Amino acid sequence: MTEQARRPLPHDYHPPVxxxxxxxxxxxxxxxLKDDQVFAAGNVSPHLRWTGFPEETRSFAVTCYDPDAPTGSGFWHWVVFDIPASVTELPRGAGSAGFVGLPEGAVHARNDYGSKDFGGAAPPPGDGPHRYVFTVYAVDTEKLGPDSDTSPAAVGFNLRFHTLGRAQLIGEYEAPDGG
Structure with a gap:
C-alpha cells in the first residue's frame, strides 16, 4: 500500500469477544501467501484449523479480507458460514472450485469478485504488501440467517450480533511493480 496508513480490520468495529x-x-x-493463493495462479483456499473456541459455539464462519485494497472499503476474498460446530478444520481447497472438504450445509456468500468461492490475492502491482486476514468466527446459532446471495457486508452485520469468539491469521502478498 503506497504511502497510506494501514486500514483497520473489520472486526475492530465490533464488540470485543x-x-x-x-x-x-x-x-x-x-x-x-503461497503462489496458488493468488488470483491469477490458482485461487486455492488455504488449510485452516481452529481450537479453543467458546463451548457454546453452534457454528462457525470463515472470511478472508484485504483491508489494504484501494477501494475505500477493503476487499472480501472469501465468506463462508453455517459451518457445523463439529467441524474444526477446513482442508486446503475447501473454498475453491469443487469445494472438496467443505462440510455439508456450509454456505458460500458472494466475495467481492462476485463469485461464491475463495478468490485469491490480487493487489495492484506496485501497491506494496497487502494483508489477507483469515478470520474464524465462533457463532451462537446453527444458521446465521443470510443466504448465498448475501453481500459480505450483510454477512458481517449478522456476525456482529452472533459472534461468541474470534480467531485470525494474517498473511501478506505484494504484486511486483513490473515497471
Missing part, C-alpha cells in the same frame, strides 16, 4: 486459535499448514502469520 474472546479470542481463540487458528493455524494453517499453508499460511504462516505475517508471511507471504
Amino acid at each position: 474472546p479470542e481463540f486459535t487458528v493455524v494453517s499448514d499453508d499460511v504462516a502469520p505475517g508471511a507471504t
Whole structure:
C-alpha cells in the first residue's frame, strides 16, 4: 500500500469477544501467501484449523479480507458460514472450485469478485504488501440467517450480533511493480 496508513480490520468495529486459535499448514502469520493463493495462479483456499473456541459455539464462519485494497472499503476474498460446530478444520481447497472438504450445509456468500468461492490475492502491482486476514468466527446459532446471495457486508452485520469468539491469521502478498 503506497504511502497510506494501514486500514483497520473489520472486526475492530465490533464488540470485543474472546479470542481463540487458528493455524494453517499453508499460511504462516505475517508471511507471504503461497503462489496458488493468488488470483491469477490458482485461487486455492488455504488449510485452516481452529481450537479453543467458546463451548457454546453452534457454528462457525470463515472470511478472508484485504483491508489494504484501494477501494475505500477493503476487499472480501472469501465468506463462508453455517459451518457445523463439529467441524474444526477446513482442508486446503475447501473454498475453491469443487469445494472438496467443505462440510455439508456450509454456505458460500458472494466475495467481492462476485463469485461464491475463495478468490485469491490480487493487489495492484506496485501497491506494496497487502494483508489477507483469515478470520474464524465462533457463532451462537446453527444458521446465521443470510443466504448465498448475501453481500459480505450483510454477512458481517449478522456476525456482529452472533459472534461468541474470534480467531485470525494474517498473511501478506505484494504484486511486483513490473515497471
